[in-house]
Amino acid sequence: GQNIDQPTEMTATEGAIVQINCTYQTSGFNGLFWYQQHAGEAPTFLSYNVLDGLEEKGRFSSFLSRSKGYSYLLLKELQMKDSASYLCAVSPFSGSYQLTFGKGTKLSVIP
Amino acid sequence: NAGVTQTPKFRVLKTGQSMTLLCAQDMNHEYMYWYRQDPGMGLRLIHYSVGEGTTAKGEVPDGYNVSRLKKQNFLLGLESAAPSQTSVYFCASSSLSGGAEDTQYFGPGTRLTVL
Numbered sequence: 001g002q003n004i005d006q007p008t009e010m011t012a013t014e015g016a017i018v019q020i021n022c023t024y025q026t027s028g029f030n031g032l033f034w035y036q037q038h039a040g041e042a043p044t045f046l047s048y049n050v051l052d053g054l055e056e057k058g059r060f061s062s063f064l065s066r067s068k069g070y071s072y073l074l075l076k077e078l079q080m081k082d083s084a085s086y087l088c089a090v091s092p093f094s095g096s097y098q099l100t101f102g103k104g105t106k107l108s109v110i111p
Numbered sequence: 112n113a114g115v116t117q118t119p120k121f122r123v124l125k126t127g128q129s130m131t132l133l134c135a136q137d138m139n140h141e142y143m144y145w146y147r148q149d150p151g152m153g154l155r156l157i158h159y160s161v162g163e164g165t166t167a168k169g170e171v172p173d174g175y176n177v178s179r180l181k182k183q184n185f186l187l188g189l190e191s192a193a194p195s196q197t198s199v200y201f202c203a204s205s206s207l208s209g210g211a212e213d214t215q216y217f218g219p220g221t222r223l224t225v226l
Contacts, residue, residue, distance in 0.1 A: 033214060042201060042217035043154070087154065095213030096205045097142060097161075103153035 002026045004102035006088050011108045012078055020073045020086050020105045028092030033099065034062050034073045035087040043087055046073070048096075075107075083109045113137055115218035117202050123224045124192045132187040132221050134202030142205045143185040144169075144215065145177060147198040154201065160185055161207075192225045199223070 003025040012018040022032070031050040035043035049055055049064035049071060061074040073086055088102040118133045134143065145157040156169030160179040174196060176188045185204075189196060199222050203215040 042219050044217070045214040048214065089154075095208065096215045097207070097213075098159075099156075099215060101154040103151065 002090060002100040004088055004090055004100060006086075006102040006105045008103070009106045009108070011110060012075075014078055014080060014109055014111050016078050017074065017076050018078060018107065020075070020088075020107065022071045022073075022088030022102055024069050024071075024088070024090050024102075026069075026090050026092065026100070029066065029069075029090060030093050031091050031095075032062075032064055032071050033089040033091070033096060034071075035089065037085045037087060037104065039084070046086075078109050080109050080111070083107060115202055115204055115216050117200075117218035117221050119221060120219065121222050123226065124189075125226050126193060128192050129188070129190050130192065130223075131189075132200055132202075132223075134185045134187070134204075134218055135183055136185075136202075136204040136216070137183065138204060138206070138216065139182070140204035140216075141182075141207045143179065144203045144205075145175070145185065145187045146201045146203065147171065147196075148201060148220075149198050157187065157200075194225045197223060197225045 005023045034046040037043040047062035054063045059076045064071045085104040085106045087104045089099040115136045144159040146154045155171050158177040160166045163182040166177045178186045199220050201220050202218040205215045
């Protein structure tokens with residue numbers, strides 16, 4: 001089975017840095033995705049980690065530790081538009097086939 | 112290039128009524144998926160398809176049927192709607208290259224209310 005845990009809600013200040021954690025216990029693991037979902041909209045792709053380590057993409061970075069079953073999404077220089085839900089998803093296969101999603105973390109950015 | 116589109120965007124049904132949700136993608140993706148999203152539950156996979164003419168059950172398939180007669184279309188049917196099926200339904204598609212860019216692309220969602 002798959003068990004994916006994320007904090008339900010987080011609040012951070014504009015301009016600050018926030019780290020959203022995701023832990024997983026799965027029967028099979030190949031890679032981990034992060035998606036962003038604004039209220040009332042569809043999820044959109046942020047990052048994909050297969051190997052251990054940090055992947056940086058502009059203001060967003062994602063980290064993976066396969067041995068610890070742990071990932072985090074790091075958002076720097078927070079902007080009001082970053083207020084959204086962030087979804088962690090695990091795939092037992094190469095690519096995004098058969099994703100299992102966490103329940104998502106709702107991030108509120110305040111002035 | 113429209114990506115993934117869903118029809119309709121909103122629908123209200125009465126208990127026992129039937130309806131079909133249509134998903135279309137123009138990216139020539141092999142894989143297509145139907146999810147439902149409920150508050151506090153996250154995205155849950157209903158059914159998926161790995162190619163034209165094939166379908167398979169996901170995590171929460173009861174009360175739903177699907178068909179993939181054409182590669183670009185994936186239909187989700189509710190034969191006898193129940194209030195428990197009130198949800199937001201998302202369709203998604205992905206390629207089978209297995210690479211880092213092999214993400215799922217989501218449609219805008221269908222908001223369904225069953226009274």
